Amino acid sequence: MKELSLFEGPLDVEAIFNGWHEEYKNKNMGAFITFVGIVRDEDGIEGLSFDIYEPILNSWFDAWQAKAKTQNATILMAHSKGDVPLHKSSYIAAVLSPKRKVALALINDFVEDFKAKAPIWKYDIKGGKRIYADDRSTALPAAGLLA
Amino acid sequence: MKELSLFEGPLDVEAIFNGWHEEYKNKNMGAFITFVGIVRDEDGIEGLSFDIYEPILNSWFDAWQAKAKTQNATILMAHSKGDVPLHKSSYIAAVLSPKRKVALALINDFVEDFKAKAPIWKYDIKGGKRIYADDRSTALPAAGLLA
Amino acid sequence: MVKVEFLGPIGLEDIQIEAATLAELGVKLQEKEELKPWLANSAIAVNDTLVNDKNMTLKDGDKVSILPPVCGG
Amino acid sequence: MVKVEFLGPIGLEDIQIEAATLAELGVKLQEKEELKPWLANSAIAVNDTLVNDKNMTLKDGDKVSILPPVCGG
Numbered sequence: 001m002k003e004l005s006l007f008e009g010p011l012d013v014e015a016i017f018n019g020w021h022e023e024y025k026n027k028n029m030g031a032f033i034t035f036v037g038i039v040r041d042e043d044g045i046e047g048l049s050f051d052i053y054e055p056i057l058n059s060w061f062d063a064w065q066a067k068a069k070t071q072n073a074t075i076l077m078a079h080s081k082g083d084v085p086l087h088k089s090s091y092i093a094a095v096l097s098p099k100r101k102v103a104l105a106l107i108n109d110f111v112e113d114f115k116a117k118a119p120i121w122k123y124d125i126k127g128g129k130r131i132y133a134d135d136r137s138t139a140l141p142a143a144g145l146l147a
Numbered sequence: 148m149k150e151l152s153l154f155e156g157p158l159d160v161e162a163i164f165n166g167w168h169e170e171y172k173n174k175n176m177g178a179f180i181t182f183v184g185i186v187r188d189e190d191g192i193e194g195l196s197f198d199i200y201e202p203i204l205n206s207w208f209d210a211w212q213a214k215a216k217t218q219n220a221t222i223l224m225a226h227s228k229g230d231v232p233l234h235k236s237s238y239i240a241a242v243l244s245p246k247r248k249v250a251l252a253l254i255n256d257f258v259e260d261f262k263a264k265a266p267i268w269k270y271d272i273k274g275g276k277r278i279y280a281d282d283r284s285t286a287l288p289a290a291g292l293l294a
Numbered sequence: 295m296v297k298v299e300f301l302g303p304i305g306l307e308d309i310q311i312e313a314a315t316l317a318e319l320g321v322k323l324q325e326k327e328e329l330k331p332w333l334a335n336s337a338i339a340v341n342d343t344l345v346n347d348k349n350m351t352l353k354d355g356d357k358v359s360i361l362p363p364v365c366g367g
Numbered sequence: 368m369v370k371v372e373f374l375g376p377i378g379l380e381d382i383q384i385e386a387a388t389l390a391e392l393g394v395k396l397q398e399k400e401e402l403k404p405w406l407a408n409s410a411i412a413v414n415d416t417l418v419n420d421k422n423m424t425l426k427d428g429d430k431v432s433i434l435p436p437v438c439g440g
Contacts, residue, residue, distance in 0.1 A: 030184060031182065040245065059343070104182075115366060116364075121301070121364060144333070145338045146320035270376070289418070294408075
Protein backbone atom coordinates (compact mmCIF):
# COMPACT_ATOMS: atom_id res chain seq x y z
CA MET A 1 0.00 0.00 0.00
CA LYS A 2 1.23 3.52 -0.74
CA GLU A 3 2.27 5.71 2.18
CA LEU A 4 -0.37 8.27 1.17
CA SER A 5 -3.63 6.76 -0.10
CA LEU A 6 -6.79 8.58 -1.17
CA PHE A 7 -10.12 6.81 -1.40
CA GLU A 8 -13.52 7.74 -2.85
CA GLY A 9 -15.98 7.87 0.07
CA PRO A 10 -15.49 6.58 3.64
CA LEU A 11 -12.35 4.75 4.74
CA ASP A 12 -12.42 1.06 5.64
CA VAL A 13 -10.69 1.62 8.99
CA GLU A 14 -10.04 -2.01 9.85
CA ALA A 15 -8.75 -2.94 6.40
CA ILE A 16 -6.38 0.03 6.38
CA PHE A 17 -5.13 -0.53 9.94
CA ASN A 18 -4.68 -4.25 9.41
CA GLY A 19 -2.94 -3.70 6.08
CA TRP A 20 -0.48 -1.24 7.61
CA HIS A 21 0.10 -3.56 10.58
CA GLU A 22 0.79 -6.53 8.28
CA GLU A 23 3.21 -4.50 6.21
CA TYR A 24 5.21 -2.98 9.06
CA LYS A 25 5.01 -5.37 12.04
CA ASN A 26 8.27 -7.13 11.16
CA LYS A 27 10.19 -3.93 10.37
CA ASN A 28 11.53 -3.52 13.93
CA MET A 29 9.51 -0.39 14.57
CA GLY A 30 8.77 -0.48 18.30
CA ALA A 31 5.99 2.09 18.25
CA PHE A 32 3.04 2.18 15.84
CA ILE A 33 0.57 4.98 16.48
CA THR A 34 -2.61 5.58 14.49
CA PHE A 35 -4.98 8.52 14.54
CA VAL A 36 -8.45 7.75 13.19
CA GLY A 37 -10.80 10.66 12.50
CA ILE A 38 -14.50 9.72 12.58
CA VAL A 39 -17.33 11.95 11.33
CA ARG A 40 -19.36 13.17 14.33
CA ASP A 41 -23.12 13.60 14.39
CA GLU A 42 -23.43 17.30 15.22
CA ASP A 43 -25.23 20.43 14.02
CA GLY A 44 -27.76 18.31 12.14
CA ILE A 45 -25.33 17.31 9.39
CA GLU A 46 -25.85 14.17 7.32
CA GLY A 47 -22.13 13.75 6.71
CA LEU A 48 -19.06 15.56 5.45
CA SER A 49 -17.63 15.93 1.97
CA PHE A 50 -14.08 16.70 0.82
CA ASP A 51 -12.23 18.19 -2.13
CA ILE A 52 -8.49 17.56 -2.35
CA TYR A 53 -5.86 19.25 -4.46
CA GLU A 54 -3.55 16.32 -4.96
CA PRO A 55 -0.36 17.90 -6.41
CA ILE A 56 0.16 20.09 -3.34
CA LEU A 57 -1.06 17.41 -0.92
CA ASN A 58 1.61 15.12 -2.34
CA SER A 59 4.42 17.62 -1.95
CA TRP A 60 3.27 18.53 1.59
CA PHE A 61 3.21 14.82 2.49
CA ASP A 62 6.60 14.14 0.88
CA ALA A 63 8.18 16.93 2.95
CA TRP A 64 6.80 15.35 6.14
CA GLN A 65 8.01 11.91 5.09
CA ALA A 66 11.51 13.30 4.52
CA LYS A 67 11.43 14.89 7.97
CA ALA A 68 10.25 11.60 9.53
CA LYS A 69 13.01 9.65 7.80
CA THR A 70 15.66 11.80 9.47
CA GLN A 71 14.36 10.30 12.74
CA ASN A 72 14.10 6.76 11.26
CA ALA A 73 10.33 7.07 11.38
CA THR A 74 7.69 6.49 8.69
CA ILE A 75 4.39 8.34 8.23
CA LEU A 76 1.30 6.79 6.64
CA MET A 77 -1.93 8.51 5.74
CA ALA A 78 -5.30 7.74 4.20
CA HIS A 79 -7.99 10.30 3.37
CA SER A 80 -11.41 10.33 1.76
CA LYS A 81 -12.50 12.24 -1.33
CA GLY A 82 -16.19 13.05 -1.75
CA ASP A 83 -18.91 12.17 0.73
CA VAL A 84 -18.44 10.45 4.11
CA PRO A 85 -21.52 9.63 6.21
CA LEU A 86 -21.83 10.01 9.98
CA HIS A 87 -19.77 7.65 12.15
CA LYS A 88 -17.50 6.70 9.26
CA SER A 89 -13.84 7.62 8.99
CA SER A 90 -12.50 10.24 6.59
CA TYR A 91 -8.89 10.40 7.82
CA ILE A 92 -6.30 8.03 9.23
CA ALA A 93 -2.71 8.97 9.99
CA ALA A 94 -0.01 6.70 11.39
CA VAL A 95 3.56 6.96 12.59
CA LEU A 96 6.00 4.07 12.94
CA SER A 97 9.25 4.59 14.80
CA PRO A 98 11.82 2.58 16.71
CA LYS A 99 11.36 5.08 19.55
CA ARG A 100 8.22 5.79 21.55
CA LYS A 101 8.90 9.47 22.17
CA VAL A 102 9.67 10.16 18.51
CA ALA A 103 6.39 8.53 17.50
CA LEU A 104 4.32 10.39 20.09
CA ALA A 105 5.80 13.75 19.10
CA LEU A 106 5.46 13.08 15.35
CA ILE A 107 1.82 11.99 15.42
CA ASN A 108 0.92 15.19 17.25
CA ASP A 109 2.95 17.50 15.01
CA PHE A 110 1.89 15.74 11.81
CA VAL A 111 -1.84 15.78 12.59
CA GLU A 112 -1.76 19.43 13.69
CA ASP A 113 0.15 20.48 10.57
CA PHE A 114 -2.25 18.43 8.46
CA LYS A 115 -5.15 20.39 9.92
CA ALA A 116 -3.46 23.71 9.19
CA LYS A 117 -1.84 23.04 5.83
CA ALA A 118 -3.14 20.08 3.85
CA PRO A 119 -4.94 21.40 0.72
CA ILE A 120 -8.27 19.80 1.54
CA TRP A 121 -11.64 21.52 1.67
CA LYS A 122 -14.42 20.33 3.93
CA TYR A 123 -18.16 20.67 3.40
CA ASP A 124 -21.05 19.83 5.69
CA ILE A 125 -23.79 17.84 3.99
CA LYS A 126 -27.20 19.22 4.95
CA GLY A 127 -30.44 18.53 3.09
CA GLY A 128 -28.30 16.73 0.50
CA LYS A 129 -26.33 19.92 -0.23
CA ARG A 130 -22.60 20.61 0.30
CA ILE A 131 -21.98 23.69 2.49
CA TYR A 132 -18.36 24.88 2.75
CA ALA A 133 -17.18 24.62 6.39
CA ASP A 134 -15.68 28.10 6.37
CA ASP A 135 -15.99 28.55 10.14
CA ARG A 136 -13.68 25.56 10.79
CA SER A 137 -11.25 26.29 7.95
CA THR A 138 -7.77 27.79 8.28
CA ALA A 139 -6.15 30.19 5.84
CA LEU A 140 -2.86 28.86 4.48
CA PRO A 141 0.42 30.73 5.16
CA ALA A 142 0.83 33.73 2.86
CA ALA A 143 -2.93 33.84 2.33
CA GLY A 144 -4.13 37.18 0.95
CA LEU A 145 -1.11 37.62 -1.35
CA LEU A 146 -3.36 38.85 -4.17
CA ALA A 147 -5.81 40.75 -1.91
CA MET B 148 -14.37 -5.86 26.10
CA LYS B 149 -13.06 -4.41 29.35
CA GLU B 150 -11.30 -1.06 29.25
CA LEU B 151 -8.16 -2.69 30.71
CA SER B 152 -7.45 -6.19 29.44
CA LEU B 153 -4.51 -8.43 30.29
CA PHE B 154 -3.56 -11.40 28.13
CA GLU B 155 -1.19 -14.34 28.58
CA GLY B 156 1.49 -13.99 25.88
CA PRO B 157 1.51 -11.70 22.81
CA LEU B 158 -1.42 -9.47 21.93
CA ASP B 159 -3.55 -10.10 18.85
CA VAL B 160 -3.19 -6.52 17.59
CA GLU B 161 -5.76 -6.69 14.82
CA ALA B 162 -8.41 -8.43 16.93
CA ILE B 163 -7.99 -5.89 19.72
CA PHE B 164 -7.98 -2.87 17.40
CA ASN B 165 -10.97 -4.13 15.44
CA GLY B 166 -12.86 -4.99 18.63
CA TRP B 167 -12.31 -1.52 20.05
CA HIS B 168 -13.24 0.10 16.73
CA GLU B 169 -16.47 -1.93 16.51
CA GLU B 170 -17.42 -1.03 20.05
CA TYR B 171 -16.74 2.71 19.84
CA LYS B 172 -17.21 3.78 16.21
CA ASN B 173 -20.84 4.82 16.72
CA LYS B 174 -20.24 6.63 20.03
CA ASN B 175 -19.64 10.03 18.38
CA MET B 176 -15.99 10.11 19.38
CA GLY B 177 -14.31 12.08 16.59
CA ALA B 178 -10.75 11.01 17.41
CA PHE B 179 -9.55 7.44 18.07
CA ILE B 180 -5.82 7.13 18.67
CA THR B 181 -4.01 3.86 19.31
CA PHE B 182 -0.44 3.25 20.45
CA VAL B 183 0.87 -0.24 19.67
CA GLY B 184 4.15 -1.33 21.24
CA ILE B 185 5.98 -4.05 19.31
CA VAL B 186 8.93 -6.06 20.66
CA ARG B 187 12.08 -5.02 18.80
CA ASP B 188 14.87 -7.35 17.76
CA GLU B 189 17.85 -5.81 19.55
CA ASP B 190 20.71 -6.80 21.85
CA GLY B 191 20.33 -10.43 20.82
CA ILE B 192 17.14 -10.98 22.80
CA GLU B 193 14.66 -13.72 21.91
CA GLY B 194 11.74 -11.76 23.30
CA LEU B 195 10.50 -9.95 26.38
CA SER B 196 8.64 -11.21 29.42
CA PHE B 197 6.43 -9.34 31.90
CA ASP B 198 5.23 -9.60 35.48
CA ILE B 199 2.25 -7.44 36.48
CA TYR B 200 0.93 -6.55 39.92
CA GLU B 201 -2.72 -6.28 39.05
CA PRO B 202 -4.24 -4.60 42.16
CA ILE B 203 -2.09 -1.49 41.77
CA LEU B 204 -2.28 -1.56 37.96
CA ASN B 205 -6.06 -1.47 38.28
CA SER B 206 -6.11 1.50 40.65
CA TRP B 207 -3.54 3.38 38.53
CA PHE B 208 -5.70 2.74 35.43
CA ASP B 209 -8.93 3.71 37.19
CA ALA B 210 -7.40 7.05 38.22
CA TRP B 211 -6.48 7.73 34.57
CA GLN B 212 -9.94 6.74 33.39
CA ALA B 213 -11.51 9.15 35.88
CA LYS B 214 -9.23 11.92 34.62
CA ALA B 215 -10.12 11.09 30.98
CA LYS B 216 -13.87 11.16 31.76
CA THR B 217 -13.59 14.76 33.00
CA GLN B 218 -12.64 15.58 29.37
CA ASN B 219 -15.35 13.28 27.90
CA ALA B 220 -12.60 10.92 26.76
CA THR B 221 -12.15 7.17 27.26
CA ILE B 222 -8.89 5.26 27.69
CA LEU B 223 -8.41 1.63 26.66
CA MET B 224 -5.43 -0.59 27.32
CA ALA B 225 -4.25 -4.13 26.68
CA HIS B 226 -1.03 -5.66 28.03
CA SER B 227 0.72 -9.01 27.95
CA LYS B 228 1.68 -11.18 30.91
CA GLY B 229 4.53 -13.66 30.48
CA ASP B 230 6.54 -14.11 27.31
CA VAL B 231 6.22 -12.10 24.10
CA PRO B 232 8.40 -13.04 21.10
CA LEU B 233 10.14 -10.61 18.74
CA HIS B 234 7.93 -8.53 16.42
CA LYS B 235 4.80 -9.26 18.49
CA SER B 236 2.92 -6.69 20.52
CA SER B 237 2.98 -6.54 24.32
CA TYR B 238 1.13 -3.26 24.83
CA ILE B 239 -1.70 -1.34 23.20
CA ALA B 240 -3.19 1.88 24.53
CA ALA B 241 -6.02 3.87 23.01
CA VAL B 242 -7.80 7.16 23.59
CA LEU B 243 -11.22 8.10 22.26
CA SER B 244 -12.40 11.68 22.47
CA PRO B 245 -14.81 14.03 20.73
CA LYS B 246 -11.87 16.43 20.36
CA ARG B 247 -8.63 15.88 18.44
CA LYS B 248 -6.40 17.96 20.72
CA VAL B 249 -7.69 16.25 23.87
CA ALA B 250 -6.96 12.84 22.34
CA LEU B 251 -3.46 13.79 21.17
CA ALA B 252 -2.51 15.20 24.58
CA LEU B 253 -4.01 12.27 26.49
CA ILE B 254 -2.33 9.52 24.49
CA ASN B 255 1.04 11.17 25.11
CA ASP B 256 0.50 11.78 28.81
CA PHE B 257 -1.06 8.36 29.41
CA VAL B 258 1.70 6.40 27.65
CA GLU B 259 4.46 8.39 29.39
CA ASP B 260 2.85 7.91 32.80
CA PHE B 261 2.34 4.23 32.02
CA LYS B 262 6.08 3.90 31.36
CA ALA B 263 6.94 5.63 34.64
CA LYS B 264 4.28 4.25 36.98
CA ALA B 265 2.50 1.09 35.87
CA PRO B 266 3.52 -1.77 38.22
CA ILE B 267 4.91 -3.99 35.47
CA TRP B 268 8.36 -5.58 35.38
CA LYS B 269 10.15 -6.32 32.14
CA TYR B 270 12.66 -9.08 31.43
CA ASP B 271 14.77 -9.75 28.38
CA ILE B 272 14.67 -13.36 27.25
CA LYS B 273 18.17 -14.57 26.38
CA GLY B 274 19.19 -18.20 26.08
CA GLY B 275 15.72 -19.07 27.31
CA LYS B 276 16.32 -17.20 30.60
CA ARG B 277 14.51 -14.12 31.95
CA ILE B 278 16.91 -11.26 32.76
CA TYR B 279 15.40 -8.24 34.60
CA ALA B 280 15.65 -5.12 32.41
CA ASP B 281 17.00 -2.99 35.26
CA ASP B 282 18.77 -0.54 32.93
CA ARG B 283 15.44 0.44 31.29
CA SER B 284 13.39 0.44 34.49
CA THR B 285 12.22 3.46 36.46
CA ALA B 286 11.95 3.69 40.25
CA LEU B 287 8.42 4.57 41.37
CA PRO B 288 7.74 7.82 43.25
CA ALA B 289 8.72 7.53 46.92
CA ALA B 290 11.11 4.70 46.07
CA GLY B 291 13.68 4.06 48.79
CA LEU B 292 11.21 4.70 51.64
CA LEU B 293 12.60 1.74 53.57
CA ALA B 294 16.22 2.21 52.48
CA MET C 295 -1.24 33.58 -21.09
CA VAL C 296 -1.38 31.88 -17.69
CA LYS C 297 -4.03 29.47 -16.54
CA VAL C 298 -5.79 30.31 -13.26
CA GLU C 299 -7.63 27.59 -11.33
CA PHE C 300 -9.95 28.25 -8.41
CA LEU C 301 -9.78 25.37 -5.95
CA GLY C 302 -12.29 23.89 -3.53
CA PRO C 303 -15.33 25.95 -2.64
CA ILE C 304 -14.62 28.92 -4.93
CA GLY C 305 -16.49 27.04 -7.63
CA LEU C 306 -15.39 28.94 -10.74
CA GLU C 307 -14.17 27.50 -14.02
CA ASP C 308 -10.47 27.77 -14.90
CA ILE C 309 -9.58 30.89 -16.89
CA GLN C 310 -6.76 31.91 -19.25
CA ILE C 311 -5.45 35.41 -18.63
CA GLU C 312 -2.56 37.65 -19.69
CA ALA C 313 -0.27 38.66 -16.79
CA ALA C 314 3.49 39.24 -16.56
CA THR C 315 3.67 39.13 -12.76
CA LEU C 316 1.57 37.87 -9.88
CA ALA C 317 0.84 41.47 -8.90
CA GLU C 318 -0.56 42.17 -12.36
CA LEU C 319 -2.66 39.02 -12.17
CA GLY C 320 -3.93 40.17 -8.76
CA VAL C 321 -5.14 43.48 -10.19
CA LYS C 322 -7.03 41.69 -12.95
CA LEU C 323 -8.62 39.15 -10.58
CA GLN C 324 -9.68 41.93 -8.19
CA GLU C 325 -11.85 43.28 -10.98
CA LYS C 326 -14.17 40.30 -10.47
CA GLU C 327 -16.43 41.24 -7.52
CA GLU C 328 -17.22 37.63 -6.60
CA LEU C 329 -13.48 36.87 -6.23
CA LYS C 330 -12.59 39.68 -3.79
CA PRO C 331 -13.59 37.86 -0.58
CA TRP C 332 -11.76 34.71 -1.70
CA LEU C 333 -8.57 36.57 -2.61
CA ALA C 334 -8.51 38.13 0.86
CA ASN C 335 -7.87 34.77 2.53
CA SER C 336 -6.57 32.52 -0.24
CA ALA C 337 -3.00 31.36 -0.74
CA ILE C 338 -1.43 31.23 -4.20
CA ALA C 339 0.49 28.44 -5.89
CA VAL C 340 2.42 28.75 -9.13
CA ASN C 341 2.90 25.43 -10.91
CA ASP C 342 1.84 23.63 -7.72
CA THR C 343 4.29 25.38 -5.41
CA LEU C 344 2.96 27.81 -2.80
CA VAL C 345 4.48 31.26 -3.24
CA ASN C 346 4.74 34.42 -1.17
CA ASP C 347 6.33 36.97 -3.50
CA LYS C 348 3.83 39.17 -5.30
CA ASN C 349 6.54 40.43 -7.66
CA MET C 350 7.15 36.97 -9.04
CA THR C 351 7.19 36.96 -12.84
CA LEU C 352 4.88 34.66 -14.74
CA LYS C 353 5.63 33.04 -18.06
CA ASP C 354 3.44 31.71 -20.80
CA GLY C 355 1.76 28.45 -19.76
CA ASP C 356 2.22 28.86 -15.99
CA LYS C 357 -0.54 27.49 -13.81
CA VAL C 358 -1.69 29.70 -10.95
CA SER C 359 -3.89 28.09 -8.27
CA ILE C 360 -6.05 29.96 -5.77
CA LEU C 361 -6.33 28.00 -2.48
CA PRO C 362 -9.00 29.15 0.01
CA PRO C 363 -8.86 28.21 3.74
CA VAL C 364 -8.46 24.46 4.31
CA CYS C 365 -9.89 21.90 6.69
CA GLY C 366 -8.89 18.29 6.23
CA GLY C 367 -9.81 15.29 8.35
CA MET D 368 2.01 -9.84 62.05
CA VAL D 369 2.09 -8.23 58.62
CA LYS D 370 2.59 -10.03 55.34
CA VAL D 371 5.39 -8.75 53.11
CA GLU D 372 5.42 -9.58 49.41
CA PHE D 373 8.38 -8.97 47.12
CA LEU D 374 7.16 -8.16 43.62
CA GLY D 375 8.62 -8.71 40.19
CA PRO D 376 12.32 -9.48 39.92
CA ILE D 377 13.09 -9.57 43.67
CA GLY D 378 12.15 -13.22 43.55
CA LEU D 379 11.67 -13.95 47.28
CA GLU D 380 8.76 -15.78 48.89
CA ASP D 381 6.23 -13.79 50.93
CA ILE D 382 7.10 -13.52 54.63
CA GLN D 383 5.12 -12.87 57.83
CA ILE D 384 6.83 -10.44 60.18
CA GLU D 385 6.06 -8.47 63.36
CA ALA D 386 6.22 -4.68 62.90
CA ALA D 387 4.19 -1.80 64.39
CA THR D 388 5.27 0.82 61.85
CA LEU D 389 6.77 0.92 58.38
CA ALA D 390 10.00 2.26 59.91
CA GLU D 391 10.24 -0.77 62.17
CA LEU D 392 9.57 -3.07 59.25
CA GLY D 393 12.33 -1.29 57.33
CA VAL D 394 14.87 -1.96 60.07
CA LYS D 395 13.99 -5.65 60.06
CA LEU D 396 14.13 -5.96 56.27
CA GLN D 397 17.49 -4.17 56.15
CA GLU D 398 18.90 -7.07 58.16
CA LYS D 399 18.60 -9.23 55.04
CA GLU D 400 21.71 -8.46 52.95
CA GLU D 401 20.09 -9.56 49.67
CA LEU D 402 17.24 -7.06 50.17
CA LYS D 403 19.35 -3.93 50.73
CA PRO D 404 19.87 -3.05 47.05
CA TRP D 405 16.17 -3.61 46.32
CA LEU D 406 15.02 -1.48 49.26
CA ALA D 407 17.18 1.40 48.00
CA ASN D 408 15.07 1.83 44.87
CA SER D 409 11.76 0.14 45.67
CA ALA D 410 8.46 1.81 46.44
CA ILE D 411 6.17 0.51 49.20
CA ALA D 412 2.46 -0.24 49.11
CA VAL D 413 0.31 -1.02 52.14
CA ASN D 414 -2.83 -2.97 51.28
CA ASP D 415 -2.27 -2.13 47.59
CA THR D 416 -1.94 1.62 48.05
CA LEU D 417 1.44 3.26 47.46
CA VAL D 418 2.61 5.13 50.58
CA ASN D 419 5.25 7.71 51.38
CA ASP D 420 5.13 8.07 55.17
CA LYS D 421 7.66 5.91 56.98
CA ASN D 422 5.91 6.58 60.32
CA MET D 423 2.73 4.91 59.14
CA THR D 424 1.43 2.41 61.67
CA LEU D 425 0.78 -1.16 60.60
CA LYS D 426 -1.91 -3.39 61.98
CA ASP D 427 -2.27 -7.11 62.19
CA GLY D 428 -2.99 -8.62 58.79
CA ASP D 429 -1.77 -5.67 56.71
CA LYS D 430 -0.14 -6.53 53.39
CA VAL D 431 3.06 -4.65 52.56
CA SER D 432 4.33 -4.87 48.97
CA ILE D 433 7.84 -4.03 47.81
CA LEU D 434 7.81 -2.66 44.24
CA PRO D 435 11.17 -2.43 42.43
CA PRO D 436 11.71 -0.15 39.38
CA VAL D 437 9.12 -0.72 36.67
CA CYS D 438 9.13 -0.92 32.88
CA GLY D 439 5.87 -1.75 31.14
CA GLY D 440 5.18 -1.92 27.43
